[in-house]
Amino acid sequence: MGKLKIAYEYSEAEDKSIRLGLFLILSGFVSLFILGFCWLNPTLQNLQCKATNCTVLSVQQLIGELFECTFTCGTDCKGTSLYPCLQIYVNNSQSNSRALLHYDEQQLLLNPKCSYIPPCERDNQKNTETVTHWQEYWKEEIGSQPFICFFNQHRRPDDVLLKRSHDENVLLYCVLWPLLTLLVGVLIVVLTICAKTLAVKAEAIQKRKCS
Known part of the structure; x- marks a missing residue:
């Protein structure tokens, strides 16, 4: 048993x-x-x-054109505020052509017209200050220095990325x-x-x- x-x-x-x-x-x-x-x-x-070298051609904000972003201010608290559109055009050494720089692919998909989307704040002025700081950085710190960017000729030949998302x-x-x-x-x-x-x-x- x-x-x-x-x-x-x-x-x-x-x-x-x-x-x-x-x-x-x-x-x-x-x-x-x-x-x-x-x-x-x-x-x-x-x-x-593909990684390539880029050189800044122009850095400017679009006058009178603002875009919406969504901010959170706690549990069940959301709202929209505005930020100015910064456009950074660069020369892409791989194709030797003019392209619009974007921070990463996520920002490119969210706003293909602008180079940078700031962390969204409730105050529009704070958003403007962040974008302006980014603009000054590219004008004064980077200037004409070459930097690494990422380029996909088949998917978006007129855009380059500063960082890859993955x-x-x-x-x-x-x-x-x-x-x-x-x-x-x-x-x-x-x-x-x-x-x-x-x-x-x-x-x-x-x-x-x-x-």
Whole structure:
């Protein structure tokens, strides 16, 4: 009776291990799909931007043209304020053409007309001061010095980025953790099946010896 109970508990533990392994395998596949759809595709597109040298041609604010941004001031508190449009035109050495500089791809998508979107404040004057400070930085600190920018000739030939939103590390994290989950799941299933096979063989050998 005791042997039957031990065998039953062992069989139940095996089933739990296999279920756990299958769950981890399924989680790994689902994670790879979700991360691949949400992160990997835009990251690969972003990484197509090639590094090149840019030189400032002009730095100016558009007179009389303001854009809206959304600020938060606490829980359930939102509002809109205004900021001026700063345009920084640069010479792209790769194509030797004039292009509009943007801080990163996110800002480019939010406002393709302007080079910089400030952290949104409730006070319009603070937004204006931030943009003006950024303007002075490019005029006085950078000037005619060449700097690294990122350019995608096929997607946006008239725009360049100061920073890329994603880098190779995102690719690593997108693939690494789902693959680890998948491999651990496979390992658990394989080890459980091997242990079960060895137990069956050992039991068969024991029976032959007894007979």
